[in-house]
Amino acid sequence: MKTYGLFLLAFAAAFSVSPNACVAAPNRPHLFVMANNNVSTAPSSPTSTFCVGRFLIDIPAGSKLTGGNYKYDFLAIESVKTMSLEEFEKETTAHESILKSSINGRTKKSMLLESVQPEKTTRIFSSWKSDASTAQVVVFGYRWIGGHRFLLKDSVDDDKQKVGMENMGKVLSRLRSRSETEMPSEPGYCFDGGLIANSEWENEEAGVDFRVADHPDTILSVWFYPLAKYKHDKPLLERMGGMTQVLGNLATSIHILRKGNRQVGPYKGQEHLASAPNSGGMRGHAFVWETQGEGTLETPAIKIELSTGHADRKGNPQKTSLTDEQAMKLWDDVLNSFRLRPTGDTVKTSDVSPQPHPRLPLGELAATGRACPQTGWWQASEAGEIEGGARQYFTAGETMPQVTMLGESSLWQKLKGARPSYRTATVWKLVDYDAEVPKPQSIAQAAPGNASSDAHGLGDGSSHQDKG
Template sequence: MRRALSWLIFSLAVSVVTTCAADSGDQRSELINDRPAPSVSTFCVGRFLIDVPQGSRLSGADYKYDYLQIERPEPKSFEDFHREFNQKEARLKAEKHEKDPSLLRISRTPTADSRVLSFWKFDMSAGLIEVEGYRWIDGTQYVLKARAGTSPPVEGTISREELILGKMEKALSHLRPRLDTEIPAEPGYCFEGGFIASPEWELEEAGIDIDIAGHPDAFVSVWFYPLHMSRHDRPLLERMGGVLQFLGRLATSVRVLRSGNRQVGPYRGQEHLATAPNSGGMRGHSFIWETEGEGTLDTPALKIELTTGHRDKDRNPQKTKLTDEQAMKLWDEVLNSFRVRPTASPEKLLHRDPPAGMPQPAETPQSGVAHPAGSAS
């Protein structure tokens, strides 16, 4: 997902001072001509929303929910879903472990369309246990992964393995498909192609890249993560000031367009907007806004970036079509749109219609039990 910044100076700068830099279009013709902006595409990531020019597309993503890594959903028949899982289970059972009869430790079938298991990855591994959860819904397979330590549990508590297995089963039971264009009304966590319904904020992370429609050289990145997992030693503006000092004479080619404190909705943060030449000698933009958060689940650290002039798929430098003014206008529109997704009351949710275009409940093959796409236990 992460693409290296194409222009050389800021690539060096960001790699030196931040642990979360994104390795990770025709600016809207109306914008270029100073006409009113067209409609937008809204992306749901985690519990947040952000608007970008209509037609922009998700080009990379990474999602973690309650210690679980969410893999990209994959089209699969119900027969293949069970056949492939059973084959994996059989392979794990057949291979011995130095301390256990086999690599397989636990295998469960919570429902007809979900499976969870824990296993040793190698025959001599003893430090970490792999935990995986699978669910099939209407022709799509969803996979969650995690790791559990093997240290003995504190007296009166369950093992880390059982704790992760429990989280896995709970998340799978509350998971449902989601169209990229669907903005759920109930509280929960959005990821590419799916949604986990949950009124409570868990330990949640995500990072996405969105390619800007009509601009092959431009993309927006959105990140949120628990503060304690990526604490910065200094705020953004202090770090960027140190970058310019570090670059010395090279800093003369960097033009800072705007820099200072900026509040986005309820989030107090800082922004730094700069332009510099890329490796092809063409100027690009690196716009960054971030907040350290407040150390709670629902106030995570946040980082939003707009990058222009990055390399194409063949690694060739690209020239951005956006002037500094147009890039800043686009940035302000995108950044100001970032917000927590509003949710409806439980009473209203009981009577709402399913989202347009969502698959309707289908009878699960073999089991004969109906499993609605939006079901949650």
């Protein structure tokens, strides 16, 4: 049993991307993907939508968020607490009093460096990081909104204290309270209990876990974080191959269910689906999809995992309640739902001012949900056949839409005249201008290079039709 436990630890370690790795990720050739042409347009059971950062993900209804770590612009976000304004004032006053009365062993002065109160419901303190430090400063930011206390923390060098205080005030001013089921219409960063409104991406990261409804042994995890290109590790499947060699004969305990390149919305990544023994000798699942991003704030590294066979609350190993087929179906439904959150910062076409001069350059990108910044022809980043064509015409101010991907029909579907399809968010790329606006009913037909066109090299030839 101990052997299996150690085996699983090593197996799980292979999924990790080291933020400190300096190995450039090579352009890998297309790997084998097991495609399923019976693509479902929607999950077979009700789902709940969760907002994490700027992303949305759909999970079986009744699933619970069990833990999360959130950082926004290098500020750590503590768990939101329910309290009255009076309780909030008592907590912040007590914190300030403790810092003020504590003495730094080196300066022989108060640990409290500065305290400001921009408004009654906002308090910001800065203090030395420890009673022996004169180099690191901690900034605490409190805000009370409608019965909820928010607390953010930052750590800066002593010469950046003023900048840290100002940045904390700016972030606190953008805070909004949010219920778990509320999907904000304004752009910004979601965390459990709140939103930081901002149309511009900052240094944003999060790691959250969900217990999947009706399957207590099943956990879904989502991580994202900025990752510079020079810190990219080896691709997922290459790391997994190396781990298999290290494990030797133990690797025969792993059953590979599916692996290969897989694009999720605009994000090109890889997936590895396997079953393996847990610490109790019973089989569980370890599914992972990952992209290391493009090295920009808007294209972070993303990792999504689904694992079964977790111990119960008493630490006892559990047999998974999902068959391989059920686990893969759940995985495909969840993974296909992952997308950027559409926002309401769009402008009606009639309200758009004349086109800016000069025009935006070709190659400009716009994600699903954003207002179209330039009238012209736009190319979707998805590989495969798209309903209406991969290349479509949009007018400035229109909301950039999702795309409908078309799968291959089975013989039975062909006889019925049906074709599998699903909708997904994408990133559109400006590829051409056209001064003459085509008629709405002929846009799809007029778009050159429709259907499976990928003339601008945005796809990698793979398809993410791996639905259960």
